[in-house]
Amino acid sequence: MYINCHTYYSLRFGTLSELELLQLAQENHVGQLVLTDINNTSACLNFVRKAQDYGVKPILGIDFRNGVDQCYVGIAKNNEGYQELNNFLSEHLHQEKKFAPKAPFFKNAYVVYPFEKVLLNEQKTFFEHEFIGISIADLRRLPFSKIIELKDRLVVQQPVTFRNKRDFNAHRLLRAIDKNVLLSKLPQIEEARPEEKMFPMQNLAAAFSEYSFILENTERLLRSCSIHFDFSEGRKPQNLETYLGDTASDEVMLEQLCQEGLPYRYEEVDEVILERLQKELGLIKKMGFVSYFLINWDIVSYARKQGFFYVGRGSGANSIVAYLLRITDVDPIELDLYFERFINLYRVNPPDFDIDFSWKDREAVTQYIFDRFPHVSLLGTYVTFQVKGVIRELGKVFGLPKEEIDVLCDGKYHPSQLDEMSLLVLKYGELIKGMPNYLSIHAGGILITERPIHYFSATHLPPKGYPTTQFDMVIAEDVGLFKFDILSQRGLAKIEETLQVLAYNQPEQGETFDIHDIKRFKTDPVVNALVKSAQCMGCFYVESPAMRMLLKKLEVDTYLGLVAASSIIRPGVSKSGMMREYILRHREKGRAEERAHPVMLQIMPETYGVMVYQEDVIKVAHYFADLDLGEADVLRRGMSGKFRSREEFQKVKDKFVDNCRKKGYADTLIFEIWDQVASFAGYAFAKGHSASYAVESYQTLFLRAYFPLEYMVAVLNNGGGFYSAEFYIHEAQMLGARIHPPCINKSMAANCIYGKDLYLGYMYLRELEARVMERILKERKANGLFLSLADFVDRVPISIEQLSILIRIDAFRFTKVNKHELLWEAHLFLSKSTKLDHPKLFPAKPQHFTIPKLHSTDLEMAFTQLELLGFSLCSPFDILVDPPKNANGKRDLETYLDKYIDIYGYLVTVKNTKTHKGTRMNFATLVDQHGEVFDTVLFPPIAAQYPFRGRGIYRFYGKVVSEFGFLSIEVLKMQKQDYIQDPRYADMKTSKKPGVSVK
Structure with missing residues (x-):
């Protein structure tokens, strides 16, 4: 009723x-x-x-x-x-x-x-x-x-x-x-x-x-009302049923494409390859996934025709069919990829393809999909009320002052200290927490359906401008709708742009290699030497301090080693304590046989009986706990997201334990293995997924090895990576680039390079307006280089404030006129009331005036750069109040092993983390006086006593330690060093102190 x-x-x-x-x-x-x-x-x-x-x-x-x-x-x-x-x-x-x-x-x-x-x-x-x-x-x-x-x-x-x-x-x-x-x-x-x-x-x-x-x-x-949707286990996929219009034609096309792909992918086609291919094709047809493969093939084929770079990842990367169709670049035969992770008779949903495109190209690919297929929509998701967010919202609704709201958000209070209103905020915060707040868009999910999407859901229209479902991926899968993941990634844009930079900076080099020739890169000794030495700054997925540390500890110098490392670094392995155990088993012969359970070692011999890849969860569930492959896949999927709370997952968990007990395993062993599964699976990569990442890593490592300057320009122009732009500029300098601040006649909006001269882009001038950049570049392209400040002012509409930024950063240094004199000239040419709508019709008549002799210093320039760019191009060690008292650097760590060292470092990045007891500790990466990178660790007592206070140079005293060959400093004392007072304001007598800290 x-x-x-x-x-x-x-x-x-x-x-x-x-x-x-x-x-x-x-x-x-x-x-x-x-x-x-x-x-x-x-x-x-x-x-x-x-x-x-x-x-x-x-x-x-x-x-x-x-x-x-x-x-x-x-x-x-x-x-x-x-x-x-x-x-x-x-x-x-x-x-x-x-x-x-x-x-x-x-x-x-x-x-x-x-x-x-x-x-x-x-x-x-x-x-x-x-x-x-x-x-x-x-x-x-x-x-x-x-x-x-x-x-x-x-x-x-x-x-x-x-x-x-x-x-x-x-x-x-x-x-x-x-x-x-x-x-x-x-x-x-x-x-x-x-x-x-x-x-x-x-x-x-x-x-x-x-x-x-x-x-x-x-x-x-x-x-009189009746509604039905099929949620049964044997339901048919609701995606676009056929690619060509009928199933038989689709199947013929898929087989034909695979045959065409064989000679491209394999020099010799043996029985193993053909047997794997036939097994996959049989299952793909039986499960009704043929159109799913063909649609993915259509998308990547379009991308290749447009010259777009892409990487195919996900469980589909375990498939030889995907490899032959060039959806992925991962050879499942070479890597012995687990077939049942990719597809099995129990698995209702098709293999997962995450296709990464450059952030510049993704929009064009998305538009193509919407134009190409009849029923397309983006997949929705829900943004829910989170604890702190809902407390803030309720605090405002109840009229609490900001200070009281902050206390509630921080959680640093005792309930007895709170008034009635604050208690109500907390009470209703618990009730509202987790409720949906508004609809949003899945990171990359696109649905291509047989029926119109409105058969399943209404759609809304977010700012992206594409119809978007009002349900999420979990519900979509329940009803048989399987997403196509079209994602964006800056790493691919770096590869693409490196080739573009090479085309103008070293045109003769661009023809000497094929960026897709992964087999060549995998065996290149120069590239593998970079991996082994962890010289990977700027390279996709392998540049972070944690990854560099792992590469050194594992002594990785091969593609297969990098595939494993890409998954070992994920939170699940380290959380379960198995990352350390994996390293020990890798380095110590016989440890695996001694420590691993025989069944685990038999299931995963290449990873020493340690779960490293997502399919290892399936293997353990199937072979160790005797779950069938369908139940094992439920377990894998249930380890993350909403699916974990479902009763299907709970039933499988119970069966896992019951089966193990029936096999006579002790509870201690059962729950030790279960804890590994539980902590690990939600974060794990499929092996094919890791391999896809490793392929892209090798592409970027090759470019860094042979074309380091062009590659660093591309890294900078595509948002950097793990580190700040300042650090990549430093890295380019270490690799031989001459760094120049923005120049009116040489710079572009982004960075550009001529030979070894790297000119910073106007984009780093934080207060320079985009329209001013556009005017400069448009005028320069149309009418040639600027001859003088007067010529520039005549040709480019600009305010005195914007022109001052360019002069102060020394963008007119080609004039050979001191920037202070140029500022005087600028104020005579322009006033605050100057109209900027269009260039002057007639050049200004030159005025004759006398300007006092002015000069600027390198020190002054350093602080101006710090203000305008956010960093200076000189060494930060040059502007310290007190010069370093020693020259110790990374190169000296070996000498000081197990001894104490006094060392200075410019802060690159800090990772704040918590111990299992919840206390804070720090891992910091720094650059020494010689430009080399070193790492430090501050355990909880030291981290509490010596907190990092922003950017700048720190002096450390600590013990040099080695863990599996990776050297770092366990800090005992730390002190931030003062920069000299900004010389531009030295006469203002704002402070009697000789130095000020720059944070």
């Missing part, structure tokens, strides 16, 4: 999940109800999926509202009616249109107008599919209105938004958050009525006992 029910997907309005709504129905003996969220269908599919578990017949609808003003409720008679409602809602969401007072004519959906609206609009005629909703509160007025005469049009419309008083209070808080007002200022019109609750069926029937015809009408309406 409930035809107007809300969940918390009625965003910032509803208060309960779809499962809580079903539970509420079960408790009140409600056998059928209609889910009608406000302008939203996020909960619909899961509501249908779970309804049978609660003995409820699910019916779907939408509550169409302008803000909180209810226009009418649409109720789907069937799946086609649900699609009609979704079409109608989506049109209004996309165009941001208000709903008209009168609903359109729906062929397969009912419309229920609220009693109040019918009275207000004086509506007298209704179609066969239109009804008037009467709530319990409306019964008082019904006998006195003419609406009572429309007996066959009246139905029960008792809205359900709350379970109890606490829910109602939470609802009011959500409405205040939504309207950004104090709770005391929330208009009552913005709230739902407190009586919007579910009553037991007998109570509802009793309330309408005098109007039995209303109950009968409602029952008749509900009986």
